[in-house]
Amino acid sequence: xxxxxxxxxxxxxxxxxxxxxxxxxxxxxxxxxxxxxxxxxxxxxxxxxxxxxxxxxxxxxxxxxxxxxxxxxxxxxxxxxxxxxxxxxxxxxxxxxxxxxxxxxxxxxxxxxxxxxxxxxxxxxxxxxxxxxxxxxxxxxxxxxxxxxxxxxxxxxxxxxxxxxxxxxxxxxxxxxxxxxxxxxxxxxxxxxxxxxxxxxxxxxxxxxxxxxxxxxxxxxxxxxxxxxxxxxxxxxxxxxxxxxxxxxxx
Ligand code: 13P
Numbered sequence: 001x002x003x004x005x006x007x008x009x010x011x012x013x014x015x016x017x018x019x020x021x022x023x024x025x026x027x028x029x030x031x032x033x034x035x036x037x038x039x040x041x042x043x044x045x046x047x048x049x050x051x052x053x054x055x056x057x058x059x060x061x062x063x064x065x066x067x068x069x070x071x072x073x074x075x076x077x078x079x080x081x082x083x084x085x086x087x088x089x090x091x092x093x094x095x096x097x098x099x100x101x102x103x104x105x106x107x108x109x110x111x112x113x114x115x116x117x118x119x120x121x122x123x124x125x126x127x128x129x130x131x132x133x134x135x136x137x138x139x140x141x142x143x144x145x146x147x148x149x150x151x152x153x154x155x156x157x158x159x160x161x162x163x164x165x166x167x168x169x170x171x172x173x174x175x176x177x178x179x180x181x182x183x184x185x186x187x188x189x190x191x192x193x194x195x196x197x198x199x200x201x202x203x204x205x206x207x208x209x210x211x212x213x214x215x216x217x218x219x220x221x222x223x224x225x226x227x228x229x230x231x232x233x234x235x236x237x238x239x240x241x242x243x244x245x246x247x248x249x250x251x
Contacts (some may be wrong), residue, residue, distance in 0.1 A: 007037035007221060008228035009206045010125060010164065011235025012065060012093060015044060027052035028079040028238025035059045035245050037228065040091050041235065042125075045079050048087040057086075059065035062120070063091030066099060069112035081120040092117045093230070095127045095147070097169045107147050111154035119156050125163045125207065125230065126151050128190070132170035139169075144186060145193055152197045156214055160200030163207060164190055165230040172208025174230060180219045180226075183208045187225035214240050 017025070022043070029041070040061035043051045051062040066079035081164045084092055094117065095110030113136065114124035126206075128147040130140045166186050171178050187206045195201035208220050209230030220226055226250065234240040 004202065005205055005227045008207060009037050009039045009166075009231065009241075009248075010063075010093075010207065010228070011039075011041040011089060011155050011231050011241050012096070012209070013017075013043050013235060014042060014065070014098070014232060016236055017044065017047060019047070019050065022050055023054075025065050025188070025236065025238055026051060029060055030054055030058045030240065032059070032238070032242050035069075035242075037248050039241075039245050041241075042091060042093050048084075048089065052088045062087075063089045063093070063125075065093045065096065067092045067094065067117055068123070069109060069116050071116065081122050082119045084117070085120040089122050091123050091125055091163070092167075093125045093127060097127060097129055097167060097172060101169075108149035108154070110147070111150040112215050114151050114162055115154050115158075118155065118161055123161065123163055123236045125165050126226035127165045127167050127230070128166040129169050129172075129210075132218055135168065135170065140186065141189060144190060148190060148193055152194070157198075160195070160198040160204055163205050164194070165207040165209050166190060167209035167230060173211070176209070177211040177213075177216050177220070183220060184223040184225055187223065189224050212244060214243035214247065217244040221248040228234050 004233050027248050042063045042065050056061050067081045094113040099105045117124040128144045130143040134143050168178050205227040207228045207230045208226050212229040212231050213234050
């Protein structure tokens with residue numbers, strides 16, 4: 001099977017790491033040599049400078065896990081896309097389910113953050129995904145379509161420039177990944193929604209996230225509409241993250 005899209009593997013470090021532990025992890029990543037996919041790590045804000053310094057001239061890009069919907073101003077504690085661009089960020093995760101749940105981010109807030117990022121040349125990785133209760137109630141399709149629709153409408157003709165990550169909430173940090181078939185079914189749905197809105201969906205990268213590990217990455221990435229992964233726990237060990245980066249080689 002041939003795939004037009006180059007695989008993208010992104011590590012979401014979440015709220016983990018110290019200056020010292022990051023040195024070890026970044027050194028492990030930096031010394032990996034060429035990778036068969038695009039790869040990046042999204043680190044906590046205080047460590048952006050460290051990631052930028054350590055990953056410069058490496059195959060890995062770096063990014064953040066959130067950004068403000070606003071350009072600048074009286075928004076205490078917020079970090080703008082302007083600042084992320086200033087640190088050389090290529091990507092920013094927006095709408096992660098942990099932020100939607102713990103910080104009450106609405107679909108529209110997520111969309112506004114994606115727009116703010118794109119306006120500064122930082123590619124938003126927009127997360128969508130249903131909870132277990134929603135899946136069991138048969139609402140998966142309605143939920144992910146609603147989440148994506150807000151972003152599509154807000155970005156307008158730029159929607160084709162985002163990366164989308166499907167992360168079922170029940171698969172995050174649980175060790176129970178969606179099956180390749182379950183993930184593929186939702187990815188196909190999202191791609192057809194994107195195609196209807198942008199007509200560029202064939203070139204867009206749709207990542208799967210939720211308990212991706214070295215031993216299940218290859219079968220997930222072999223699915224026709226899965227173009228890489230958003231990796232949590234396994235991104236904290238260089239060897240595991242790099243093994244996942246190499247898992248798409250055979251697709
Ligand atoms: P885990 O890989 O730890 O399940 O986390 C997935 C995730 O939330 C990435 O954003």
